Amino acid sequence: MELTVNGRPVTVDVEPDTPLLYVLRNDLQLNSPKFGCGLAQCGACTVIVDGAAIRSCVTPTATVVGKAITTLEGLGTLDAPHPLQQAFIAEQAAQCGYCINGMIMTAKAFLDQNPNADEAAIRQALNRNLCRCGTHLRILRAINRYVQELRA
Amino acid sequence: MSTILTPRLKAVPGNGGAAALRLSRRTFLKATGVLIVGFSLADRLAPSGAVVAHAQAGVPAQRLDSWLAIADDGTVTLFTGKVELGTGVETALAQIAAEELDVAWDQMHVVQGDTALTVDQGPTVGSQSVAIGGAQIRQAAAEARQVLLALAAERLGAPVDQLQVRDGVVSVVDDPARSVRYADLVGGRRLEIEVRGTAVPKRPEEYRLVGQPLPRRDIPAKMTGQFEYVQNVRLPGMLHGRVVRPTPQSGATLVSVDEASVADVPGLVQVVVRGNFVGVVAEREEQAIQAARRLRVTWSAPAGLPPQDTLFSVVRTAPSDDRLLDEAGDVAAALAGAAKTVAATYEFPFQMHGMIGPSCAVADVRPDGATVWSGTQAPHVLQADLARALDLPVERVRVIYTEGSGCYGRYRSDDAALDAALLSQAVGRPVRVQWMRADEHGWEHYNPAMVFSIRGGIDASGQVVAYDYEVWSARHTGQRLLGAQTGGAWELPLDPVFVGHDTLMFYAFPNRRYLLHAQGQSLLRNGNNRSLGGLPSGFAGEAFMDELAAAAGADPVAFRLRHLKDERARATLEAVAAAAGWDPRPAPKSGVSPTGVATGRGVALIAYGDPPNQTWVALVAEVAVDQDRGTVRVPRIVVAHDCGLVVNPDGVRNQIEGNVLQSLSRTLHEEVQFDSSGVTSLDWRTYPILTFEEVPERVEVVLVDRRELAPTGAGEAATVPTAAAISNAIFDATGVRLRRVPFTPERVLAALRQRAG
Numbered sequence: 001m002e003l004t005v006n007g008r009p010v011t012v013d014v015e016p017d018t019p020l021l022y023v024l025r026n027d028l029q030l031n032s033p034k035f036g037c038g039l040a041q042c043g044a045c046t047v048i049v050d051g052a053a054i055r056s057c058v059t060p061t062a063t064v065v066g067k068a069i070t071t072l073e074g075l076g077t078l079d080a081p082h083p084l085q086q087a088f089i090a091e092q093a094a095q096c097g098y099c100i101n102g103m104i105m106t107a108k109a110f111l112d113q114n115p116n117a118d119e120a121a122i123r124q125a126l127n128r129n130l131c132r133c134g135t136h137l138r139i140l141r142a143i144n145r146y147v148q149e150l151r152a
Numbered sequence: 153m154s155t156i157l158t159p160r161l162k163a164v165p166g167n168g169g170a171a172a173l174r175l176s177r178r179t180f181l182k183a184t185g186v187l188i189v190g191f192s193l194a195d196r197l198a199p200s201g202a203v204v205a206h207a208q209a210g211v212p213a214q215r216l217d218s219w220l221a222i223a224d225d226g227t228v229t230l231f232t233g234k235v236e237l238g239t240g241v242e243t244a245l246a247q248i249a250a251e252e253l254d255v256a257w258d259q260m261h262v263v264q265g266d267t268a269l270t271v272d273q274g275p276t277v278g279s280q281s282v283a284i285g286g287a288q289i290r291q292a293a294a295e296a297r298q299v300l301l302a303l304a305a306e307r308l309g310a311p312v313d314q315l316q317v318r319d320g321v322v323s324v325v326d327d328p329a330r331s332v333r334y335a336d337l338v339g340g341r342r343l344e345i346e347v348r349g350t351a352v353p354k355r356p357e358e359y360r361l362v363g364q365p366l367p368r369r370d371i372p373a374k375m376t377g378q379f380e381y382v383q384n385v386r387l388p389g390m391l392h393g394r395v396v397r398p399t400p401q402s403g404a405t406l407v408s409v410d411e412a413s414v415a416d417v418p419g420l421v422q423v424v425v426r427g428n429f430v431g432v433v434a435e436r437e438e439q440a441i442q443a444a445r446r447l448r449v450t451w452s453a454p455a456g457l458p459p460q461d462t463l464f465s466v467v468r469t470a471p472s473d474d475r476l477l478d479e480a481g482d483v484a485a486a487l488a489g490a491a492k493t494v495a496a497t498y499e500f501p502f503q504m505h506g507m508i509g510p511s512c513a514v515a516d517v518r519p520d521g522a523t524v525w526s527g528t529q530a531p532h533v534l535q536a537d538l539a540r541a542l543d544l545p546v547e548r549v550r551v552i553y554t555e556g557s558g559c560y561g562r563y564r565s566d567d568a569a570l571d572a573a574l575l576s577q578a579v580g581r582p583v584r585v586q587w588m589r590a591d592e593h594g595w596e597h598y599n600p601a602m603v604f605s606i607r608g609g610i611d612a613s614g615q616v617v618a619y620d621y622e623v624w625s626a627r628h629t630g631q632r633l634l635g636a637q638t639g640g641a642w643e644l645p646l647d648p649v650f651v652g653h654d655t656l657m658f659y660a661f662p663n664r665r666y667l668l669h670a671q672g673q674s675l676l677r678n679g680n681n682r683s684l685g686g687l688p689s690g691f692a693g694e695a696f697m698d699e700l701a702a703a704a705g706a707d708p709v710a711f712r713l714r715h716l717k718d719e720r721a722r723a724t725l726e727a728v729a730a731a732a733g734w735d736p737r738p739a740p741k742s743g744v745s746p747t748g749v750a751t752g753r754g755v756a757l758i759a760y761g762d763p764p765n766q767t768w769v770a771l772v773a774e775v776a777v778d779q780d781r782g783t784v785r786v787p788r789i790v791v792a793h794d795c796g797l798v799v800n801p802d803g804v805r806n807q808i809e810g811n812v813l814q815s816l817s818r819t820l821h822e823e824v825q826f827d828s829s830g831v832t833s834l835d836w837r838t839y840p841i842l843t844f845e846e847v848p849e850r851v852e853v854v855l856v857d858r859r860e861l862a863p864t865g866a867g868e869a870a871t872v873p874t875a876a877a878i879s880n881a882i883f884d885a886t887g888v889r890l891r892r893v894p895f896t897p898e899r900v901l902a903a904l905r906q907r908a909g
Contacts (some may be wrong), residue, residue, distance in 0.1 A: 014438075015438070019438065022436070022438050025384075026386075026436065026437055030377070031378075032377025034383065035383065035509065035510070035586060036508050036510075037835060037836060039589060039835055039836070041589075041836040041837065042836060044509065072377040073376065073378075075376075077376050078372055078373060081372070081375065081376055088371075089367070089371055092368060094238075094371050094374050095238040095240070095807075096237070096508075096555070096557055097370070097374030097375070098507075098509045098557040101377065123845050124845060126844045127845050129844070130841060130843070131508070132507065132508045132557075132560075132814065132841065133810045133814070134809060134811065134812065134814045134817075134842075135810060136847040137809060137813075137847060137850075140847075
């Protein structure tokens, strides 16, 4: 199957129903999407497909052929982080960081569509993303910082 | 990057692959002549001088070069047995070392939790990493500085008291042009120096780095997908494993395995059966998942669990070893003579850690040795357990700590590491085991369910004169690795010491009795969960203190203050009251409507740790109770926190915020469900946790400044007061007491109905 990941075409040789998560992690060594539940309940595996945040753990790879797949690596890197990643760093918005991929990718897709969202709307958008360390308020501060920067 | 030796760097093909990673002391010894501590970090892909030096040294704690290595490029590597669990200790420990050595912050590297490289500083548990681990590191760094200054004095021809150090450069105070770098002082030699404990560390007023909110070293890579979690470790030739277990905690044993049921699964390498342990190994991860799902296994009938609604009577009547924790005066006489008495029972359920990433580990087991990458909190304990399980000498097993998901006590026993090791040993290739969500929910070790029964008496002036406390609890520690179900000669020993009831006993009432009914095994697999028994005990003790205050018609803060002597306790409580804008009055609030939303506030004060090295936390919660729906909203929480000297204020704030939100989740939502056949809380729908829409609008933190005291730990303490403060706030708002966690809408409504009736 031919996929477009972070703007680059790649070919993978897997069963069509293989969850996208395993293809990204194991075949393409893109480690940002995480296995959390395999049930679309926690959001750790989130990637953006054609602008929408989706749960890669329950997405058959065959269904994303021909679509633009973006992972956290596609937003920015350590040397050149995306402003949203930079805002998370500035707010020190993590403890273990395992859920953070999902937080950033969900927020990115949501804010791209809703740049004027208020905090209540952002909380609602993130409500199906679980964090266990309790960094929710830092995550909200980071997203708010990014939103303020967008508006400035 | 925060570490010099990441799994990927160690695992790249072309570096000899997995074989080059495997510890072989003999090979290292043969391959190397004179060993130096001033190794080069220029080629990070090659086995470094540090690896060689430490492998040979056997990492003796009393040797300075077991703790610190100064490279010829001026970088300093700290070797610590404590591990970063997402709590910020890597940064805090590096701050302590950099402070004592006066080296530049960006010159510090940290290697953690590698049994071949780091001193065994004990497991990373109990909020002790900075308090105890940090003190060891501070001393080692102070010793190193003393040695380096002596070398510099010789080199520069000036007495030590005329020298200063900045950013790893020693210079003469009156003539700074006369200077020498630490790296040049080491000069490619090996420093074989005993840590004698004679060097005097800096005084707190001299600190430049300690006390600063330095950004965490691990966070940038966590934001870009470049951080090396244990889930990302990939070795050449690595296979994927899954373990097949019966209904979680059913007690069922293996009857038979039908290997033909998976014969057609593509990529299947082997079905592994050893005792009751059943696993599958496949070339690809999704193939291993498919094989585990399809493998037909016959298990014996479940041993049978009692109905969940009888849980607390089961706990209360289970066999126990009764231990008197504290006693003074004559409780019975004081109760009989009290002006008023109060009695209440509190119940706390099984709860899980709920790691967002389920257990995962990678093992490469060969006939002559094993290397295991694990997120374990206890690398050296795991090393010994694995050696026993694999029948290998302990020095042939190397555990390399590699951070996993936040674990909160879960990785005190890394079951997946043993699973991966058993599968790798069976197939003779490296195996990665990733637990599925139902495995993690169903098989992790929970905090034991606990019951508390307390009676108290107050005199006519409203002072507590009698306090009679009983708690029923199984151990909070000592769980074995789950793979021990395999049975056989490598059955792992059970810790015989009861630890972790964490009963709060700081009020020193004149007539008192604290009785622990200590139990061995719980109904479900039990062990370390964050704060051990702290959260349950804090709930019972401080909710009861509120009941006593209400009986005395006293303001809850004032009532506590008049029973407190400890100056830190008083200051912490007063700090939270001031920050919260506490309005002194008795609870419950008067004139509350029995319908609609009722608001109130509650307070709790706790100590965590062994006196006098305790952390004090006072917490005020404001709640809004929807009396028609039973839902509890918590718009604001204020915390005052005294953990002695604060090494990194932002790190401590992050820990406090996290403890508060996690314990709020445990208070409002969490209870492991089971039926007669086993655990039924097997995903996030059947075991819900706090969501963004439920998170308070504000969590305000006041750090009580205690620079004169040693650090006392911040990893867990702020978990402890939450349930009590919420219960007390609900009472303030509605006049009803919730004495059983979690405070679900059903329970709140039931309590409100009783009030009406």
